[in-house]
Amino acid sequence: MTTTSNTLTNLREVGGPGLQHGRRRTVYRANTDPVAPAAYPAGLAAVVDLRRVDETDAVPHPLAATPAYRSVPLFDPASAIESAAEAVHLEDQYTDWLDRHRSGIAAALRTIATADGDVLVCCAAGKDRTGIVSALLARHWGADLDAVGADYAASAAGLVERFAAERAASTDPVATAIGHRCVPEIMTTVVERVERRWGSVDGYLRSIGLRDEEIAVL
Template sequence: MTTTSTLTNLREVGGAGFQRGRTRTVLRANTEALPASVYPASLATVVDLRRDDEIAAVEHPLRSLPGYRRVPLFDPSVSEAAADAISLEDQYTDWLWRHRATIAEVFRAIAAAAPGDVLVCCSAGKDRTGVVSMLLARLWGADLDRIGADYAETGPRLADRFAREREESQDLERTTTMQRCVPETAVHVVRHVESEFGSVTDYLRAIGLTDDEIDGL
């Protein structure tokens, strides 16, 4: 059960003020059993990246919003990550191709969003949401320092949640690994994309987005 009345990891993709001047703002967040009033009234679209079992356990507070979309980032037809992908860096870069079909659907959902602000969310707002956020921020011209700082901001925002998870963990080493939240992780992922594909735009094309869909982002 949550012990706070605020959504601690709700914030603008790319950091405060990064999207100033854009026609809409894309926000990122964790998901908790909180009232809908904790979210900005400007939200028109929610892209929920969680698995079906996670959604069943904690229904999204904005599930009745006409623009609420369930778009799991993990493709249920394949395993979530390679067995040898232990570090977060390896897991994230493995996801980029392993889950390319569902990642493409996530970006299509953002591109096709109705007028108004957009929320991208998962359980903690750190891993799945983090990967989508770093790719979006880079697509919009963010430098690596900004992308790294945006990713790392989750750590202090979820300090209480992470402490509870460690107390309840049956595998403290894995829990600690999964909670790691440092700028270098996001920088590694962006550099991997640019090394393998050339740019985030080229990656999106490689996983099936059209130029019109990319322009919609």
């Protein structure tokens, strides 16, 4: 029997405390667990679920039946793989995703931009796919690299129990440990790579097809 709770362990505002103060809406980030709907902020205009369809079928989102719910898989179904074999460490995986899954990233950001109210962005753990979208948003909003890194690393505290269970069940402890890394330098490295290649996060957003007016309403 599946039990639910009112606690969502990796729920917080994108960018850290205060970054979104005064904005017309708040964008939250979170993991996905079988929690009660009351675990989420009230009145969400959009719930952007970045998980694959097989993931959402296996663990339906607690808000899937609400009008706000949107399934927006970040991993492009047209891509045969999620990341290149040589992209072992998270910094390299995330960098690979920026190219390989640009259509999913663009779709997620467009969904956020068009929402008329507060938004939740989520994936399984709320760290990797959600981390990429959150970092792009936070940097677009003017967060410095330290803040972007701190927001990413804050997931570590919320995922202690999940990661412990995954370690206990893992048949590849080395790969599991790599996937569990959650330190600021991972995301600051990725953002620095974005800005070297595209000039800025906004430059990257334009490269994946977002129009200036769509970027402006983010």
